[in-house]
Amino acid sequence: MMLLAIEQGNTNTTFALHDGETWIAQWRTATEMARTADEYAVWLHQLLAMQKMEMSAVDDCVISSVVPQSIFNIKNLARRYLKVEPLVVGENAELGIDIRIEKPAEAGADRLVNAIGGFTAYGGPLILIDSGTATTFDVVGPDGGFEGGLIAPGINLSMQALHTAAARLPRVAIAKPAHVIGRGTVEAMQSGVFWGYVALIEGLVDRIRAEYGKPMRTVATGGVASLFEGATDKIDTFDPELTLRGLLEIVRRNGNIRTR
Known part of the structure; x- marks a missing residue:
């Protein structure tokens, strides 16, 4: 199993690989709202190559982002290049916790x-x-x-x-x-x-x-x-x-x- 976790903040975006036992690699890039799925793919392909890995090694993907304008392109990265349907916090992910604020959304x-x-x-x-x-x-x-x-x-x-x-x-x-x-x-x-x-x-x-x-x-x-x-x-x-x-x-x- 190889999981790609993507955590996107307002300033930086972290990509991390988990092999089922531990985190084996982590990379950070500046968050840019206009960055396309193709650009992410080129960048990620090069980093995976440094780990002697290919895109096909990734079995799953989970995404958390606070930048709504970027989620579309990150999801396309998973779908087009990793061939997986990503789990996205705030969309299709069940969190399993109570959110006890006036407006949970x-x-x-x-x-x-x-x-x-x-x-x-x-x-x-x-x-x-x-x-x-x-x-x-x-x-x-x-x-x-x-x-x-x-x-x-x-x-x-x-x-x-x-x-x-x-x-x-x-x-x-x-x-x-x-x-x-x-x-x-x-x-x-x-x-x-x-x-x-x-x-x-x-x-x-x-x-x-x-x-x-x-x-x-x-x-x-x-x-x-x-x-x-x-x-x-x-x-x-x-x-x-x-x-x-x-x-x-x-x-x-x-x-x-x-x-x-």
Whole structure:
């Protein structure tokens, strides 16, 4: 069995291969709404060749995307080049969880996949922090149900906004500064954004726990989550494969592993 999992965020798209036992390869590309199925196929073919594999080795495909304009082309990649009917979160995938918000259809695919991945690995209740284009804080109930959460601007957006809106502030890389009190413009910007987000995480985790009223484990994932490792004791676990774990569990719940 060879599963191709595709997780598309607003900034990056991850392609990962699972052989039935473990993830054997992962690749990332910039998310571009206009990229066609043919372009994806050329890119994927080259990467598979580096693994000494061909397109025909893939037996199944699961897709999670928060970019509606791109889903059509990714599905065509699976159908035309992999010769499989993909399982798509939000379309034909049964998730097997309760979505306990006022309008369940508004819950992002990435947030639901993370909830499944988090509950599968750690049980519940949980606070899941996903640091990407946006920073999301999601609550998973004791039974795995999705109970809502918060959405804040991502750390990269905040740094970009400083540079764009303030004429004299440069574009700088996100990094953990040596001091909280910056002794130069770059260090001051890095400190404000980095420690500002640490304070955001700590404050919101405390408020969520207080409102929920039960002990909760906090798990962080996402492209920049590792920046905060060691900077706060409010995060219990850093799990970079949380979303992929959720996609794999969705495939299992749907009994959708096929062999040609």
